[in-house]
Amino acid sequence: QVQLAESGGGLVQAGGSLRLSCAASGGTFSSCAMGWFRQAPGKEREFVARISRSGGFTDYRDSAKGRFTITRDNAKNTVYLQMNSLKPEDTAVYYCAADPPPFGRYDDVGGYDYWGQGTQVTVSS
Numbered sequence: 001q002v003q004l005a006e007s008g009g010g011l012v013q014a015g016g017s018l019r020l021s022c023a024a025s026g027g028t029f030s031s032c033a034m035g036w037f038r039q040a041p042g043k044e045r046e047f048v049a050r051i052s053r054s055g056g057f058t059d060y061r062d063s064a065k066g067r068f069t070i071t072r073d074n075a076k077n078t079v080y081l082q083m084n085s086l087k088p089e090d091t092a093v094y095y096c097a098a099d100p101p102p103f104g105r106y107d108d109v110g111g112y113d114y115w116g117q118g119t120q121v122t123v124s125s
Helices: none
Strands: 003-007 010-013 018-025 033-039 046-051 058-060 068-073 078-083 092-099 119-124
Touching: 003 092, 018 033, 018 092, 018 119, 033 068, 033 078, 046 068, 046 078, 058 068, 078 092
Parallel strands: 010 119
Antiparallel strands: 003 018, 018 078, 033 046, 033 092, 046 058, 068 078, 092 119
16 A cells, blocks of 8 residues: 655746655555646546656656656655646646556556545646
């Protein structure tokens, strides 16, 4: 069982930056692939980024490429999402998720077993 807790959300102007953190406890963090998802009001939860167990492989949704960076620190049981050049359309609740072995589809909500409670990101125009 892995417990996840996100932090770092807030209100920022368009063009600004935020760094989200997700602290894991209660399980073997280093054995899990980790992902970030987001959900805007009235929309389905969507994939944002993922990182492999070692941190050697990452993937992003097209709209996040070049602006967002996912990293992890296995010594601190924490995964991060650095978000730069934020746009109003990035406004959503952001969730981190853990995918222990055997691994599921990295870009699908169903591929992850554990979820945090979410942190709100609001980008004003």
